[in-house]
Amino acid sequence: MADLIYRVNMTNLSFKIEEVPTEWLGLGGRALTSTIVAKEVDPECHPLGPNNKLVFAPGLLSGTSASNSGRNSCGAKSPLTGGIKESNVGGTSAGIMSKLGVKALIIEGLPKNEETFYQLHVTKNNVEFIEVPELVGLDNYAVLDAMAAKYDKKVAVMSIGRVGEMRMNLANISVKDPSGKLRSHGRGGLGAVMGSKKIKCITVDAENYKEVTIADPEKFKEASKIFTKALQENPISGEGLPAFGTNVLVNILNEAGGLPTRNFRAGNWEFAENICGETMAENIKARGGKTTHGCHAGCVIQCSQVYNDKDGNYLTSGFEYETIWALGANFGIKDLDLIAKMDGLMDDLGVDSIEASVTLGLAVDAGILAYGDGEKAYELLSKDLPNGTPIGRIIGSGTHILGKIYGLVRVPTVKGQGIPAYEPRAVKGQGITYATSTMGADHTSGYAVATNILNSGGYVDPLKKEGQVELSRNLQIATAAVDSTGMCIFVAFPALDDPKCLPALVDMINARFGASLSIDDVVNLGKTILKREHEFNIKAGLNSAEDRLPEFMKYETLPPHNVVWDFTGEEIDEFWNF
Amino acid sequence: MHILVKLFAQYREGRFKAEQRDYPEEATAQAIINELNLESVSPLGVLMVNGRHVDVSYLLKEGDEIALFPKVGGG
Numbered sequence: 001m002a003d004l005i006y007r008v009n010m011t012n013l014s015f016k017i018e019e020v021p022t023e024w025l026g027l028g029g030r031a032l033t034s035t036i037v038a039k040e041v042d043p044e045c046h047p048l049g050p051n052n053k054l055v056f057a058p059g060l061l062s063g064t065s066a067s068n069s070g071r072n073s074c075g076a077k078s079p080l081t082g083g084i085k086e087s088n089v090g091g092t093s094a095g096i097m098s099k100l101g102v103k104a105l106i107i108e109g110l111p112k113n114e115e116t117f118y119q120l121h122v123t124k125n126n127v128e129f130i131e132v133p134e135l136v137g138l139d140n141y142a143v144l145d146a147m148a149a150k151y152d153k154k155v156a157v158m159s160i161g162r163v164g165e166m167r168m169n170l171a172n173i174s175v176k177d178p179s180g181k182l183r184s185h186g187r188g189g190l191g192a193v194m195g196s197k198k199i200k201c202i203t204v205d206a207e208n209y210k211e212v213t214i215a216d217p218e219k220f221k222e223a224s225k226i227f228t229k230a231l232q233e234n235p236i237s238g239e240g241l242p243a244f245g246t247n248v249l250v251n252i253l254n255e256a257g258g259l260p261t262r263n264f265r266a267g268n269w270e271f272a273e274n275i276c277g278e279t280m281a282e283n284i285k286a287r288g289g290k291t292t293h294g295c296h297a298g299c300v301i302q303c304s305q306v307y308n309d310k311d312g313n314y315l316t317s318g319f320e321y322e323t324i325w326a327l328g329a330n331f332g333i334k335d336l337d338l339i340a341k342m343d344g345l346m347d348d349l350g351v352d353s354i355e356a357s358v359t360l361g362l363a364v365d366a367g368i369l370a371y372g373d374g375e376k377a378y379e380l381l382s383k384d385l386p387n388g389t390p391i392g393r394i395i396g397s398g399t400h401i402l403g404k405i406y407g408l409v410r411v412p413t414v415k416g417q418g419i420p421a422y423e424p425r426a427v428k429g430q431g432i433t434y435a436t437s438t439m440g441a442d443h444t445s446g447y448a449v450a451t452n453i454l455n456s457g458g459y460v461d462p463l464k465k466e467g468q469v470e471l472s473r474n475l476q477i478a479t480a481a482v483d484s485t486g487m488c489i490f491v492a493f494p495a496l497d498d499p500k501c502l503p504a505l506v507d508m509i510n511a512r513f514g515a516s517l518s519i520d521d522v523v524n525l526g527k528t529i530l531k532r533e534h535e536f537n538i539k540a541g542l543n544s545a546e547d548r549l550p551e552f553m554k555y556e557t558l559p560p561h562n563v564v565w566d567f568t569g570e571e572i573d574e575f576w577n578f
Numbered sequence: 579m580h581i582l583v584k585l586f587a588q589y590r591e592g593r594f595k596a597e598q599r600d601y602p603e604e605a606t607a608q609a610i611i612n613e614l615n616l617e618s619v620s621p622l623g624v625l626m627v628n629g630r631h632v633d634v635s636y637l638l639k640e641g642d643e644i645a646l647f648p649k650v651g652g653g
């Protein structure tokens with residue numbers, strides 16, 4: 001049976017099933033969420049009001065046996081950036097939705113009764129609205145436990161914690177992963193949108209689905225083999241990522257002078273060795289965690305890990321470079337175990353660990369706490385934030401608003417979103433991505449670090465302006481396409497360097513749908529999506545003046561290379577010439 | 579001449595993290611890679627001297643800091 005659109009209306013608690021309009025047939029993941037948001041959401045609407053919509057769409061290949069295809073996209077107008085948002089995640093939801101034949105889940109309206117929170121339970125051809133007063137005030141793991149008690153243990157769960165109930169900008173939507181831990185639709189405050197719609201959690205039935213249909217199973221199998229081999233044979237995806245996780249980047253960025261330190265005052269940190277991927281891997285080995293772990297079934301790269309404390313007790317998983325950088329070099333915590341504990345806490349609370357930690361880095365400048373005071377930071381995150389005290393609410397508003405409240409100038413945000421992990425002055429291609437991304441400062445949307453720092457896909461000097469706009473543009477187009485397939489973005493490493501990888505990916509899409517797309521068609525899809533998102537943003541008021549980095553980066557030189565951000569507005573705006 | 583050699587990721591296994599080492603004048607980065615037999619572990623990914631990307635033919639100077647990474651990535 002063909003896939004269908006499930007449309008939920010929270011105003012009158014109704015739902016209907018719709019056929020997929022022809023123009024949406026070839027879309028999945030980000031392409032579909034952004035297309036639906038652009039078509040159906042008024043760009044001028046209040047992100048937490050009745051006219052915003054929350055859209056979930058698994059990728060084109062999700063639910064199939066293709067390696068690394070289990071990413072689910074979530075889209076809406078973002079309360080953090082005021083623009084369009086797409087955030088994708090591993091976990092079990094994408095595969096289960098696809099197998100149930102849900103092409104997209106669109107949630108619109110707001111309930112009239114402001115007191116009640118609901119659980120949406122999605123089954124084949126039905127959505128139940130269940131009042132869940134017993135879950136109100138609980139955080140994510142308690143919600144997972146409650147759902148595991150109610151349904152088959154494989155049920156997919158997407159939930160928000162107290163911070164999402166309070167509609168704070170830091171709130172993410174957390175998704176259960178195969179080992180019962182959490183992954184997140186992290187950035188942009190999508191959890192606040194879910195909270196505004198009074199949805200505490202969404203569950204998707206995992207008992208009565210069918211396997212997805214493949215138009216040409218033989219061709220699919222063949223392409224899938226080539227694709228998997230490309231992932232496994234590439235030294236980055238096959239060896240580096242599994243062994244050290246993304247946190248291997250601490251030392252590389254530190255060496256390159258691109259590791260933002262003390263709220264973006266320097267590009268290297270004297271304590272990098274304390275928090276780096278090599279130290280993390282050593283701890284994991286000594287303490288019986290796991291260096292390799294997948295965020296969803298079918299991941300053959302396994303960049304994730306299970307990180308335990310000294311006594312072998314679980315602290316966190318999915319322990320990523322960006323969070324470790326933000327709490328480490330940028331905020332000053334030298335103890336990797338404390339960072340891990342905070343990462344695990346943020347999973348449970350359902351907050352964007354990048355935005356929260358960049359906010360803490362700025363909170364030092366605001367005089368709220370001292371650089372490196374992890375204990376105080378833990379208290380703010382574990383007590384003030386989820387209890388919604390005034391200081392908790394200020395932190396919960398994110399970097400940009402905290403900066404305004406305290407009258408600060410060195411505020412590292414673009415379009416209201418905190419800048420992650422790569423210093424734009426010293427990794428200039430990444431700076432172009434931060435400036436122009438439709439998502440605000442988002443490192444995944446065009447990972448120029450690959451070519452500026454990692455020699456992946458060639459080399460463009462990170463300290464020079466030449467070639468950066470083109471590099472970022474090509475990467476952002478490719479990423480928009482990859483985000484639509486359901487693939488994890490790390491397939492980009494083999495795709496950049498192995499000529500067999502991308503054709504195999506396109507062959508899988510063709511075999512799945514009986515289509516005959518070329519690589520150019522897929523690239524064009526990426527272009528179309530970017531332009532669609534950009535158009536939405538312009539209508540929402542995010543014009544070219546918002547495609548800029550914070551001004552202080554133009555006049556404060558960054559050690560050790562003593563560089564500034566030296567692109568003119570016109571040079572940045574060239575980005576959109578395609 | 580004195581060179582600070584820093585190794586990362588898999589290159590550290592059975593070797594060292596950072597060491598001051600002596601090399602003859604005009605030694606190249608490649609000579610250090612060969613001496614330490616790094617590429618038997620994993621192909622060279624990133625080579626930096628004093629925080630700047632350089633080519634393996636780079637001629638080392640007294641006091642240089644060289645950083646050697648296998649092919650790694652993240653994001």
Ligand code: SF4
Nearest residue numbers: 294295299301303488
């Ligand atoms: S490589 Fe990492 S992010 Fe990608 S699917 Fe695997 S575990 Fe998830």
